[in-house]
Amino acid sequence: MNAKVSVIIPCFNNESTILETLESVYGQSYSDIEVIVINDGSTDDSEKVIATFLEEKTDLVYLKQSNKGPSAARNFGSKIANGQYLIFLDGDDLLHKDYISICVNAFEKNDQLDLVYSDSELFENESGNYNLARFDEITILTQNCFPIVAMIRSESFRDIGQFDENLRIAEDWEMWIRYTRKYSNVKKIDMSLFFYRKRYIKNSITDLNKLNNIMDDAHLYIYNKHYNTYKSVGWNIINLINTRQTYSKYKDKYYNVWYRKLFYLFNRTK
Incomplete structure (x- = not known):
């Protein structure tokens, strides 16, 4: 396996979690990874935390923009990404150390695949499985079927027009609707390899909703x-x-x- 994977991390006021997120990426068993962090106008000490991390991980790409929301931050990162595959990882979530390796392996075994994802678990304020409906072309029109961290082909993501920057919530669901209408060959890994944080502080966009x-x-x-x-x-x-x-x-x-x-x-x- 030698395909480059770009991991794009939007960061908005994630000073207490961004270091743990970055460590979960740099601790991957897969080596050919490009890490891009987009500071989306954070007003806390996220930048200081990331700057400290940069002292050791000089290959980390760190960019800033005024606060435009996660769609714009992810699109910004994707425009400079060099990887054959993309992962969008929020600045408070975590990856199992073998997540990228297992996903790339699935792509390499089947060159017809368009999207690979895994089972997910909740952590922090809630625990247990993060249940999403099984994907099919009808279900995706009623609800989101994929975690944001699903691995996709960079070329396909750009082809469908990236994230819609008019949306600051449900932007991933809307993108998956467009992506799977054209690129619908999906594989699920039946292992919990992604960890979705449910915060103690109810200040996420989902909580505010x-x-x-x-x-x-x-x-x-x-x-x-x-x-x-x-x-x-x-x-x-x-x-x-x-x-x-x-x-x-x-x-x-x-x-x-x-x-x-x-x-x-x-x-x-x-």
Whole structure:
């Protein structure tokens, strides 16, 4: 195995975790790795922590930008990445030491593969499996099926247009929708090789969504962007709202969820 793997790490106020994340990358059993950290306008001491790490790991590529969100940070890193394969690793998560080696090995054994990922585990404030639905072309339209750290081909990622920088939440799900519509040969490694941190401090974008329900607008944006795809599988906006299953599941939330907004958007544009 001699393919280069670029690991792109967006960092926003990860002073307490970024060192552990970097150590999990530099501790990989696979050697041909390019590490790129994008400081996305951190206001804490993330830069000082990374600068200390740089004293020993001079090959680390460290770049800064004003705060633009994880999509923009990942895209920035991908534009300078030299690896044949890409991994996007958030600045508070961890990799098993054999994660990259096992994923590259899967690609090398099957040159038709487009995406490789593994089972995941939660740690810190929660423990256990980080359960995601099994991928198929329908399920990916309803929910995310992959952790952000799934290994993909650099050329394919650039071909589908990278991350949509209009999204600051669910940006990975939206990217996976586009990626798997064109590159759908997926392999899952049935081992827990990725560790997803659930913080003690509830300040992640996902945690804030639970308080502010900011996911509504992201769903609205994604559905509208991919409306023709949803419609092609029978999920036009009218069917989505009026089916018994949808109504039964969401009736108590009907007046504040994304598909109600879509209903009005759809009718305004008719």
